[in-house]
Amino acid sequence: MAEANVPGTRPEDIRPLSPHLQIYRWTWTMAMSVAHRITGAALYVGSLLLVIWLLALASGPEAFETAQWFFGSFLGRLILFGYTWALLHHMLGGIRHFIWDVGLGFDAASRHTLARLTLIASAALTLLVWVIGYAVS
Amino acid sequence: MASTKHTLRTPLSRVRGLGSARSGTSHFWHQRLTAVANVPLALAFIAIVVCATGSGYEEALALVRSPLVAILLLLFILSAAYHMRLGMQVIIEDYVHSGAKVAAVIANTFFAVLVAAAAVFAVLKITFGGM
Numbered sequence: 001m002a003e004a005n006v007p008g009t010r011p012e013d014i015r016p017l018s019p020h021l022q023i024y025r026w027t028w029t030m031a032m033s034v035a036h037r038i039t040g041a042a043l044y045v046g047s048l049l050l051v052i053w054l055l056a057l058a059s060g061p062e063a064f065e066t067a068q069w070f071f072g073s074f075l076g077r078l079i080l081f082g083y084t085w086a087l088l089h090h091m092l093g094g095i096r097h098f099i100w101d102v103g104l105g106f107d108a109a110s111r112h113t114l115a116r117l118t119l120i121a122s123a124a125l126t127l128l129v130w131v132i133g134y135a136v137s
Numbered sequence: 138m139a140s141t142k143h144t145l146r147t148p149l150s151r152v153r154g155l156g157s158a159r160s161g162t163s164h165f166w167h168q169r170l171t172a173v174a175n176v177p178l179a180l181a182f183i184a185i186v187v188c189a190t191g192s193g194y195e196e197a198l199a200l201v202r203s204p205l206v207a208i209l210l211l212l213f214i215l216s217a218a219y220h221m222r223l224g225m226q227v228i229i230e231d232y233v234h235s236g237a238k239v240a241a242v243i244a245n246t247f248f249a250v251l252v253a254a255a256a257v258f259a260v261l262k263i264t265f266g267g268m
Contacts, residue, residue, distance in 0.1 A: 040225075137190040
């Protein structure tokens with residue numbers, strides 16, 4: 001039995017694994033689940049944007065003008081647009097989880113509708129925020 | 138109904154329900170608690186950023202140091218930083234299985250605390266720093 005204890009050859013090591021993500025046909029709920037995690041990770045990094053803006057404002061006029069110049073540039077606006085969508089999408093994904101938390105929306109039709117609404121509403125709200133942003137500035 | 142006959146868990150341990158990690162469902166609960174708080178706070182944050190769009194230095198100072206905005210920003214920073222620490226820890230625990238896991242979880246906490254400390258310091262300096 002000695003050879004059976006070599007790591008990699010033991011029965012528990014060579015058991016078949018459950019299929020990984022790429023084997024499955026993509027569904028709306030699966031895509032929105034992945035999107036929820038990716039937007040969450042993006043917001044984690046994006047929290048630095050708020051830190052940079054606040055620290056620049058706290059540091060004085062020159063630092064603030066530099067920060068405003070960057071956030072107003074094409075790249076800055078692109079990053080902020082992505083941040084806006086990530087924040088709203090993650091928020092709506094969270095609300096979807098609240099609905100599930102109270103025991104509602106578990107049937108197939110509701111799951112599908114909620115997942116699609118998450119994306120549609122996050123896109124619509126992002127555009128709304130930016131239209132308002134351009135209107136007030 | 139689980140019997141205590143064939144388990145080494147004490148009745149007290151079962152009643153407390155804290156499991157082997159001694160924290161029970163607190164990670165999940167705090168994640169949801171901050172998530173609920175983040176909904177209005179993030180909406181307020183978006184509104185504040187929209188108001189700050191294209192504003193000059195003095196305007197931005199006046200905006201951030203107004204009590205309602207300062208309080209909402211501070212609450213959003215604290216709630217969001219704690220929430221993102223909890224969320225990133227789950228991601229780390231899902232994907233990192235080597236010895237790097239502990240280092241990553243520690244670094245995650247440090248990052249969240251650093252983000253919160255820097256942002257809170259900035260808001261307090263803008264508000265009380267006599268700028």
